[in-house]
Amino acid sequence: MKKLSFFKSTISFVLLLSMSILLVNCSSNRDDDNTSPNSTAFNVDDFALTITSKKFAGDWLEINFAVKNTSKISYSKYEQGNFTVKFTAKTTDGEVFQRATYVEYVEAGVTYTDDVHLNYTAGKTLDLNTLTAVIVQDK
Secondary structure (H helix, E strand, O other), X not given: OHHHHHHHHHHHHHXXXXXXXXXXXXXXXXXXOOOOOOOOOOOHHHEEEEEEEEEEEOOEEEEEEEEEEOOOOOEEOOOOXXXXXXXXXXXXXXXXXXXXXXXXXXXXXXXXXXXXXXXXXXXXXXXXXXXXXXXXXXX
16 A cells, blocks of 8 residues: 555656646746847838839839838848838729839838839820829738
């Protein structure tokens, strides 16, 4: 009987120790997420978007643009995710064409420049007065 009693007390001790370790580990205040302590959510108001030039070339429109990060936060696809600059325009008969380009990284206070080609159906006339550009966060 003494052997059985010793075995029960050993198992009880191991079980109590395991439960204590589990309780301490689960109640820790440490955040185990992979987010950086400086990470901030994406905010479209941190950017100023400007179309710097537009030029027709065949059946596409070349659009040069600048995105200025007006915040003190450096944006990265690894911290806040990709965001997109989306261009939309209509032809004179009302057909809508769209082109988007990704922005992966813009340091605080820095201006990112790029260009896109907005393709549209040959033979149609693109109405430049309908050209819009917006910044959206990719989901």
